[in-house]
Amino acid sequence: MDRPDDGDPVDLTGSALPFEAVEFPPPSATVRVTFGAHSRRGRMHAVNEDHYLVLRLGRHQETLMTSLPEQVIAARFDEYGYAMVVADGMGVTGEGEAASHLATKTLVHLVRHFGKWDLRVDDRVAESVMARVEGFYRHVDATVKQHRDAGASHPDQTTLTAVFGAGRDVFFAHVGHSRAYLSRDGQLMRLTRDHTLRGKRASTVATAPLVDVNISARDLAHVLTDTIGMRGLGPTIDIEHFQLCDDDRVLVCTNGLTDVLDEASVGKILASDWSADKQARSLVDLAMGAGGNDDVTAIVARYQLPS
Numbered sequence: 476m477d478r479p480d481d482g483d484p485v486d487l488t489g490s491a492l493p494f495e496a497v498e499f500p501p502p503s504a505t506v507r508v509t510f511g512a513h514s515r516r517g518r519m520h521a522v523n524e525d526h527y528l529v530l531r532l533g534r535h536q537e538t539l540m541t542s543l544p545e546q547v548i549a550a551r552f553d554e555y556g557y558a559m560v561v562a563d564g565m566g567v568t569g570e571g572e573a574a575s576h577l578a579t580k581t582l583v584h585l586v587r588h589f590g591k592w593d594l595r596v597d598d599r600v601a602e603s604v605m606a607r608v609e610g611f612y613r614h615v616d617a618t619v620k621q622h623r624d625a626g627a628s629h630p631d632q633t634t635l636t637a638v639f640g641a642g643r644d645v646f647f648a649h650v651g652h653s654r655a656y657l658s659r660d661g662q663l664m665r666l667t668r669d670h671t672l673r674g675k676r677a678s679t680v681a682t683a684p685l686v687d688v689n690i691s692a693r694d695l696a697h698v699l700t701d702t703i704g705m706r707g708l709g710p711t712i713d714i715e716h717f718q719l720c721d722d723d724r725v726l727v728c729t730n731g732l733t734d735v736l737d738e739a740s741v742g743k744i745l746a747s748d749w750s751a752d753k754q755a756r757s758l759v760d761l762a763m764g765a766g767g768n769d770d771v772t773a774i775v776a777r778y779q780l781p782s
Contacts, residue, residue: 503554503594503642506719507779510559511752513759514772517731524564524571525729525772526579532556532592532641554594556641558586559774561653563729565702566631574619574633578703581618582637585611596644596716605714608637608648612703612712616650619704632704636667638727643780645725649713650701654733656741657717658724663742667713669730670701721780724754731769732762751775 516523536552562578564571591607593600615635623631634651647655647666655666701710724745733741740761744754755775762771 502552503556505781506555506642508557509751509777510557510774511750511755512772512774513755515759515763515767515770517767517769517771519768520770522569522572523770524566524569524575525731525770526562526564526572526575527727527772527774528558528560528579528583529774530558530560530583530586532558532586532590532594534592534594554641556592556594556639557776558637558639559725559727559776560635560637561727561729561772561774562636562703563634563651563653563731563770563772564631565633565699570631571633574623574631574704577619577622578615578633578635581615582611582635585614594641596641601644601646601716604646605716608646608714609712612648612650613709616703616705616709620706623704632702634729635703636727638666638725638776640719643718644716645719646714646716650703650710652699653727653729656726656728656745658726658742658745659720661742661746663738663745665738666715666717670699670711672698672700719778719780721778721782723778724751725776725778726758726773728758728773729770731771732758732773734769735762735765735767745775751777
């Protein structure tokens with residue numbers, strides 16, 4: 476049978492149907508994620524300067540009317556993506572809370588209005604997502620600077636660490652010394668690097684103004700080289716892409732937790748059979764019991780992937 480000359484013909488002889496499910500990544504809706512999130516004010520702070528956020532992004536197809544039987548086209552089809560965000564504000568008289576609040580709020584607005592909500596990720600999509608997220612972070616940084624310079628809400632500076640993705644594909648974007656960890660098969664892996672003098676390689680010369688987290692902190696682990704809202708050209712933004720395995724656990728937390736808990740203790744809790752909520756709560760409780768001078772925030776996600 477002749478076909479219109481509208482491009483190269485598609486030969487379906489002896490092949491599977493062109494839209495057979497095997498040709499597409501598994502729907503992200505088949506990945507089950509449970510979350511736990513807890514945050515507490517440090518004893519040395521008048522207010523909790525940490526802010527956190529857990530989002531579920533989704534899209535769906537709903538069949539309103541059809542002559543096809545239900546087994547051919549379902550009444551509804553859903554796919555989901557998830558995001559976790561932690562921001563740790565820094566300031567000497569409470570301005571840090573305003574900075575972390577503004578950074579988190581601005582990031583959400585950017586995702587809502589300009590995000591493409593890519594829920595099926597290949598190499599090309601991954602590159603696009605990473606470029607878009609860097610643009611979002613640059614915009615958040617500029618917004619915090621503008622508010623500080625205008626004196627509108629007096630924000631100072633903040634860390635900003637996000638873990639987000641759909642299906643098996645997950646990304647993280649990071650500025651500061653909050654952290655993200657992956658626990659897999661009982662082994663703890665740190666995903667992020669601290670943007671502090673201690674976290675810098677010995678051969679790296681800091682070219683940006685240094686930020687002291689608080690007046691009393693003088694050790695290298697607390698002198699930041701990159702923050703959201705820093706003066707100058709802007710921070711280094713770390714963005715990476717990785718793939719999940721079944722039963723992976725991800726932790727996003729502020730340095731109020733990692734300053735007082737060693738990674739062996741963190742790894743033990745994340746490797747436990749406790750729910751994500753109990754793991755997050757236990758991490759915060761342990762950190763507060765071990766010192767608790769700084770604000771402590773922990774978000775835990777547990778992933779169940781289809782076999």
